[in-house]
Amino acid sequence: MASHARTRTAHPTPVLGVVLLSVFAFALLQSLISPVLPVLRAELDTSQDLIAWVMTAFLLSASISTPLLGRLGDRYGKDRVLVASLVALAAGSAVSALAPGIELMLVGRVVQGVGGGVLPLAFGIIRDELPRERAPGAIGVAAALAAVGGGVGIVVAGPLTDTLGVRSLFWVPAVLTAVAAVTARLVVPPSPSRSRGPISWLATVLLAGWLTALLVPLAQASRWGWTSAAVILPLVAAVVLAVAWVVTERRSDRPLVDMRMMRSPAVWATNLVSLLFGVGLFAVMVFLPGFVQAPPESGYGFGVSVTRSGLLLLPMTVTMFFAGLASARLARRFGPRAVLVAASALNATAVAMLAVQHDRQWQIPVALALLGIALGTAFSTMANVIVAAVRPDQTGVANGVTANVRTLGGSLGVAAMSAIVGAHTPVGGGLPTETGYTVGFAVLGVAGVAALVAATRVPGRAPTTTR
Known part of the structure; x- marks a missing residue:
C-alpha cells in the first residue's frame, strides 16, 4: 500500500462535513444550467444543436468518469481521488465561466463531468471513517443531498442569473468545489482499505x-x-x-466492475430500481419547468417566469432532503425492501398526479412534494443497501455503477419524454400540446410501477459484509 503523509486521526464530523459539501456541489451542477440554456445560447451566439451539447457533454463525461473514479478510489485511495475529482470540478467550472465561445464552454463541461467520481467516493469515505452505527444515517444524508442538489439547481438558477448574470452559474460551483478540495486535502485521512491489482x-x-x-x-x-x-x-x-x-x-x-458482485440480488435489484427512478426524476426536472412556464392561452401552463417555475419545484427539494434523513431509521425498522416498495408506490402516484391533475397551480407543488418524499427515501435507502452488500474495497465502484445506472435511466426518460412531447408539437414550430405532456407523464408513471415491481426483488434485510 502506498504511503501517505497524513495519519488516520481526523474526527469523523469534519470529514462528513467535507464529504457532504462535495456531494452537494457536484449535484448542483447536474441541473443548474438546464433552466437557462436559452440565455446561454444567446450569450454565446450559437445554435440550438450546439447549446444542447452543454448538457450532453457533462452527462457523458460524468457517466464515463463515475465508475472509473470509483475504481481508482478503491485502488489508490478514496481521499486522493476525491481531491482530484473536486479539482476537476473547480477547474471545469472556471473554464466554462471564462469561455468566450461554445467550443471552450464544452471543454469546461467535459472537465466538470470528471467530478462525477465525487458520489461513489463520498459513500466509500463515509463507510471508512464513521462509526458503524452512524454510517447508514450519514449515507442517507449524502444520498439525499445528491438528489436535492439537482432540485436546488433549478430553484436558484433564475435568481442567480437575474442578480449576478448567467456566468455566476459556473462561478458559484467553482468556489464551492475549490473550498471543498482544499478542505478535503486537509481533513480526509488516507483510505484504510485498498483493492489490489492493475486497472x-x-x-x-x-x-x-x-x-x-x-x-x-x-x-x-x-x-x-x-x-x-x-x-x-x-x-x-x-x-x-x-x-x-x-x-x-x-x-x-x-x-473494472466485478460481474459477480453485480449478480448479487441486493446489487442488481437495487440498480434496476435506481434505473427506473432515474427515468422519472430527470424527465420531470427537464420538462416540468417548460410546462409551467407555458402561457395559459396554450391550454395548459401558468405563464410563470424561470424564477417562479423553480420555486414551484422547491417542495420536492425540501421533502426529498427530510425524507433522506429519515430513510435509515425507516429501513432499520421495516427493512429496505418495504421502504423501497413504499417509495416506488408513492413515486408512481406522484407522477400520475402530474399527468391527470395539472389545471391549478397548487396541484404541481403538492405532487412534487410527494415525489420528493419518494425520491429522498429511495435514493438514501438504495445507497445503504449497496454499501452493506459489497466489500469495503468495492464500495466506490459499486456506488459508481448505481449512480451511473440512475443517469442512464435519466437519459432514457428524457429521450422518451422528448419523443412524446415532440410528436405533439406543431410541425411549423410552437408550443407542444397538453396531450404530449399528459401522455409523457403517464409513461413516467408506468416506469414508476415497474420500479415498484423491481423493489420487491430487493432482499428484506440488506446483507452485510465485513467492514
Missing part, C-alpha cells in the same frame, strides 16, 4: 465506448430523428460494445 484499461475503453454510443444518440434523437442512421447505428454499436465489455469483465482477474 483494466481495456474494460475502461469499452465502457466509455458503449456509454458514448448509447447516450449521444439518446440525447440527440429528438433533433436527429429516431429512424435516422445517426441514431440507429450508434445504438447498435452500443449493444455490441456493451456485450464485449461484459465478456471482458467476466474474463478479467481484476475487472
